[in-house]
Amino acid sequence: MNMLTKATPFALAALLLAGCGTTGEVDEPAQPTPLEDRSQPAPEAEAAAPGAQAAGTEQGPEFALRALDDPASPLSRRIFYFEFDSSRLNDRERELIIAHGNFLAANPTLTVTLEGHADERGTREYNIGLGERRALSVRQLLLLTGAQAQQIATISYGEEKPAVLGNDEEAWSLNRRVEIIYAGR
């Protein structure tokens, strides 16, 4: 939560940039990341999103992915949070997602997996449905922002993979989420 609060000004800045750069110039990383990073492809990501391999042949994606590590960039915030039993996105989440949508639109070779999650309350299979619904609502916004359908995969883990252990509202609020996972990271 704290992290998110701190990130808000950056997110707003990113949104402004995104709004001006209609041609998708935002892929310029604000801070270059060490090159070593790109030599570590995640084996899981390959399995989960085989489409990423085709994109990986170009130099672009690895370069673009560096933007995700910039703490000042809204792209460094890759978890979107939800209210209980809801897939509605609040304004702050929408801003973050739009940033990612613009980023994906500007980098059509990038692929993502949206992981939907729920808190532990309610039944497990219903939460699978809820997680999927959350992932799909994020996907919908990404598509509206310009990302291509083939760039986005979704999966729901329901309450099976909590981000935080705990049985209070703080833990639950952190677990009701969609994570956007970029292939190649």
Place this chain on the structure above:
Amino acid sequence: MRRLRILVAGAIALLHTFSGSAQAALTIEITQGVEGALPIAIVPFAWEGVGTLPEDVSAIVAADLRRSGRFAPLPESDLLARPHEGSQVNFRDWRALGVNNLLIGRVRAMGPNTFVVQFQLFDVFKGAQLAGYSIPTERADLRRTAHHVSDLVYETLTGQRGAFNTRIAYVVALGADAPAGTRYQLQVADADGFAQQTILRSAQPLMSPSWSPDGARLAYVSFENGKPEIFVQDVASGQRESISAYPGINGAPAWSPDGRSLALTLSIKGNPDIYVLDLASRKLRQLTTSFAIDTEPAWSPDGRRIVFTSDRGGKPQIYQVEAAGGRPTRLTFEGEYNARAEYSADGKSICLVNGQGGRYRIGVLDIETGLLRVLTDGVLDESPSFAPNGSMLLYATRDRGRGLLAAVSVDGRVHQRLIPQAGDVREPAWSPFAQR
């Protein structure tokens, strides 16, 4: 004159006696009783062998009967005598203790690994034997034999088939806070939680185990391939096969009572709907078509109806639909959250998770009257599963952030936690009756 008077009086008395018996003897109506556990004395079985008794058969029986909620075994310290055969039983003593029934027996070693379990069940007030058995068994099967004894006692005294000699399946998550990450296990155990056996391990989530009607196979959801997939696994051999790996959700498998199909949840059309998968042909039939989340199907015992969870009305509630298809009707109206229903053995009620005021508890809903009885008092109770005889419910509850299994009698009177074990235990499923 005096004699006459005596005669007259005698005649009157006779008349009264006569009319008394003619107008039916006094009848006292008993219309109310106590809904209570039946007091029973279980004398520790005699051990006739070398060394120590490998399994405390009578203790297992006592625990089984107590867990059912329908029996109140007398504490061992209250036993006045410890007879092992009928001739040693003094019924008056046991009557004085207020027990209705008395169970005595012995375990006799026949060889290093073979035994005979003998027992006799008495009606203390009648002074009559109600049942007596002699069951040959082996060391590895002693626990099962003890559960079998429980079943025989239970059936004799309640008229209902016992469900002690059955099994449960559940999922355990281990090392949630360990650096190596969470590991998942699918386990099978005796109905009392003992004799655990892991039948599948995975680094990815395992979910929703469901017993085939013959009790030989389990269907479950596994994320082992990075996406949800439904497998069917033979419990004894461990052989398994993936039977549903469609894009999106593959969840909530539920066997039809004839074992030929699985109802399941798929989201191939963009949102979760209930489908029926024919296991032989692998053909899919879509059963529900709402834009809401439809999931957690369960078949009625006669296979003609299916209940499922749907939030088509805004919040998750239970709906019922003809298994052949049709318009679903809503069954639950009490509470803002009702999900994961399962039919009782007679098909007249469903157990479910009822959420009210932020608490999730196990309830039983009478389908005809719509009356909901909440049986548990947890905060996050889930996954209720009826015993095959409908007498008890198994469910998962939370204690200090950890999931564990608990049982409640359907009347809600007896609550019991199954033996604690490592990890976060969840999603228990009670097997059908053992094939007999």
Place this chain on the structure above:
Amino acid sequence: MFAELRKNPRALFYAVLVHVVIVGLLVVSLQWTPQVDAPGQAEPIVQAVAVDEKKVADERKKLAAAEARREAAEERKREQARRAAAEARDKRLAEEQRLKELQAKKVTEERRQQEAERKRLAEQKAEQQRLERLRKEREAEEQRLAALEAERKMAEERRRREEEARRQREEDERALQQQIAEEQQRLEAERQRLAQQTIGQHSALIRQAVSREWLRPTGSPNDLKATFRVRTIPSGDVVMVETVKTSGDSVFDRSAEAAIRRASPLPVARDADSYEAFREFNFEFDPSKG
């Protein structure tokens, strides 16, 4: 007729007499009937017819023959007359003889008749004497009977009076009995009422005791119903429980029976009168009424 005859013996006598006379006349008339002789052979009537010479000759011859025949006939006639005279004489003599005999017979008859008359008169007298005797006897008998009848009537009257008295006595007795019975019934009813009250109170206590001990089988349907007969001893201890009507559900039945036995000794009434109701009575387990 005989009754009439007995009543009038003179008539009999006359009847007999008349009959005797008639019979006598008949006999006499029979003997007196004259013998009517059958008419003798009539002589053929000769027809004289004129004839010729030859015929005259013949005629002469015939005349001669006829003369001869006439002579003979005359001779025969004379003979016949002689014979007839002889016969008549004989006949007269026979008749005289017969009349003589008849005269004798008539005398005998008259004598006999006189004798019979005498005898009859004697008999008649005897009969009259007999009848007189009979009459006297009858009168005596009638007197005796009348006496008997009077006696009988007196006895009857006496009996009637006795009967009447007895009936009255019985009537009184009955009235008394009735009174006794009514009093007894009133006392009995009062006793019963009190007993009933006690029985009611103890029934309630027993109901309570058994209900408290009845561990109803969980989930057993509400429409089961079973009836048991119990026998107790005055301490309230149940000595027998017998199923009168099973519910059809052995578990239900067993739970009910156990409840009765668990509740033993039952709080039965202690006084002998009320206890009787609890010596043997029924329990009906019917949760549908609860």
